[in-house]
Amino acid sequence: MAGRDSSKPQSRGTGRALILLSLLAVVAFFAAVSEDGSEGVAGRPLVELGRRLFYDRRLSRSGLVACATCHDPHLAYTDGRRQSRGEAGMVTANAPTLANVGNRKLLLFAGSRSSLESHARVALLNRGEMGGLTPQWVEDRVWSIRGYRVLFEAAFPTESGAIRLDTIARAIAAFERTIRTHDSDFDLFVEGRGHLSPSARRGLALFRGQAGCARCHSGHDFTDDKFHFTGSTLVGDGPRNEVFPGRIGVTGDPRDWGRVRTPTLREVARTPPYFHDGSLPTLAAVLSFYESGGAQQAGVEIHPISLTPKQRTDLIAFLTSLSGRSWVDPPPPSLPE
Secondary structure (H helix, E strand, O other), X not given: OOOEEOOOOOOOOHHHHHHHHHHHHHHHHHOOOOOOOOOOXXXXXXXXXXXXXXXOXXXXXXXXXXXXXXXXXXXXXXXXXXXXXXXXXXOOOOOOOOOOHHHOOOEOOOOOEOOHHHHHHHHHHOOXXXXXXXXXXXXXXXXOOHHHHHHHHHHOHHHOOEEOHHHHXXXXXXXXXXXXXXXXXHXXXXXXOOOOOHHHHHHHHHHHOOOXXXXXXXXXXXXXXXXXXXXXXXXXXXXXXXXXXXXXXXXXXXXXXXXXXXXXXXXXXXXXXXXXXXXXXXXXXXXXXXXXXXXXXXXXXXXXXXXXXXXXXXXXXXXXXXXXXXXXOOOOOOXXX
16 A cells, blocks of 8 residues: 655645755664654654544544544543444444553454554544544545644654554554553552552452452453453343354354453553443442352353452452552644644
């Protein structure tokens, strides 16, 4: 796909373009653009471009939907809805948080995307999300906004600032990799810089012990990034009253029916409702589901447990301690014109 070469717009002074390209060449000589846009002198322009694209509703058919529509920074990069609303009114799943999303090797509940770049490309072209646009439409739309041409030249100096679907997706992915939650009460406690409440400490012990949560919710982001059948795909009514097939929709393996990827628990207290279809409104409801042993169907990987009201309160106190401080990156004050 040819895309648009933003270094050769139809209306720009030759002198200005040569000066800009010379400056970019100096930057490129002293610092290569990192793959994820987070390092190097030239990495920041890629992230800043991605931030603006992430918030720009003009990339959708109606001009009303942006990435941030479903991933609102003020809601820990979710939207607070049971199912997210895109161009077609409703898409098929509850929007997961983007907290530490750069750590994930597979994305979405069924693991149907293998990179942030591939997910951005699909979302831009998806009828239910951004309106079923064509790559050419997206490229032409971005190129028509003069301010983006300069930003693409700064972000992609070795590619002549080409505006293509893949460079658009790479920029959005670079920004998303900078969305990192940090300095939660739990982090400060582990690092010796703070304290957990007595209730949260008891909840941590339950989490690692009797409740068995850490069997799947392990590691820095409290996910093993594997796929499990807990019965969560059977409890909701879904957007079309359908059972969510889970991982089998990607692999075709009957053993993957109903399995979904273990979600991160980072920011979990700020991201209701829960499960793939948003069918459980509170953390208390999630605990009740797991206490009962999930859907209690053959193959379910969890077993019933018995918790006291105090233990439930303690677990929720611990889960709340996974909320970070001052990590949300505010929207850009303005978008390119």
